[in-house]
Amino acid sequence: MAGLLALAAACNAGAPTPGPATTDASTSKAEPSTGEPIDTTGPTTGEPLPPVTACAEATSLAASPRTIGEAVAFINELPQPLTLDCFLERLERPLAIAATRSVISLQPAVGESSPRLFLFMGELVMSVAVDGHGFDLLEFGELVGPTRSIKAEIAFPLAAPIAPDAPFSRIFDGVDGTGCGVCHGGEAPAPAYPQAFVSDALRFPDFEAVKFTDLRGEYERCDPAAQPERCARLTALFGHGAVEPAAFPETMPTIYDYE
Template identity: 45%
Template sequence: MRLVNTLEKPLELPCFLAHLAGPLQMTASLSPTSAQPSFDRRSPRIFVFLDPLVFTVVPEGPGRGLLEFGERRGDARSLKGEIEFPVASELTPEAPFEHIIFNEQYSTCAFCHADETRAPDVPFARAFESVALRPPDRAVVSVDELRSEVQSCDAASDPYRCAMLHALFDRDGVIQRDFPESYGTL
């Protein structure tokens, strides 16, 4: 949140990603049932590991303006949140948690992530934690494959997708990272 709030507004998601300190550790996957759906290997759902946070973004599609995140909680759970971009003004600390509220008892994350409970250590917001998931092995898109998409991206015909990919890869070092084996799959 501090980084989002310190950057000039309106803030687009590619600009935020470009300001992340590297090298970045990431993996990507096809994810057709996610709130950030991805159906083809050219524009997978991208997971960026910034321990203890994992951010997810997609370069195109209906979830492309969302920055989802999970904060690791133990071996198999995470605290969930989401920020919608562009960000026009400073965000409050509770904003990422409020954006995913479904009702008084659940967040929208509960549709995929089981055993959702309130996070008692976040007293300033209705925050939820639940089972953390990893993509199935068959859905993983390697960093090398994604890097080749950056090189072949045509900014004239696909400006937003290319901006997202360049924001992640135009830096020193992008490293493939796997999820913990303790995480289940959907």
């Protein structure tokens, strides 16, 4: 147990963080974009949703990126300056989400009311925080096998488009791996992207899961006057079309399997 607590502290502290993500312009385009507006009615009531406010300007762009490269391309298509909430609200629906109260992460949950959230899009799994440390980070895990994934990270807000290698250079530890290797074992270079690394893909155990109904309840009763940023994050996820529960494969290991 002492070893696991030490590991949790290391994961929360992270490796020394490199400078902010580069703002060099990228020429990649968002292939998944349809140019059509997403559903503008609530998933359960059919009533009109409130106006989109997270994006710097109105946009009908929507996408469902399946790789880190596609996510970067879509990010570069969205209005700048770009917030994480704008990116989240422009993801195509239905949006598949799982939530955990685990604190063993660079995005630790702040109790069950503000869990860490995982968004599932094919082989791409993205994670965001509802509150607390890591709130402005978008974490990526692109699966390259049943239990292996390429890791990356983008820090928001963005003032300009980012270079294709920005999500990987940000987490590079300056030697021979990434800060993600503290928690994810078996790290090795990944040929799919420059300066990228692949490591163990981990799921959170069932006892750390937050029920989907409880998560949605946090959105429905959130008070923007009291918690504006937290409510804006929940609205970016739940206020722009259908959202459904998801889960990691049971065959994927957890961090407790390293004991």
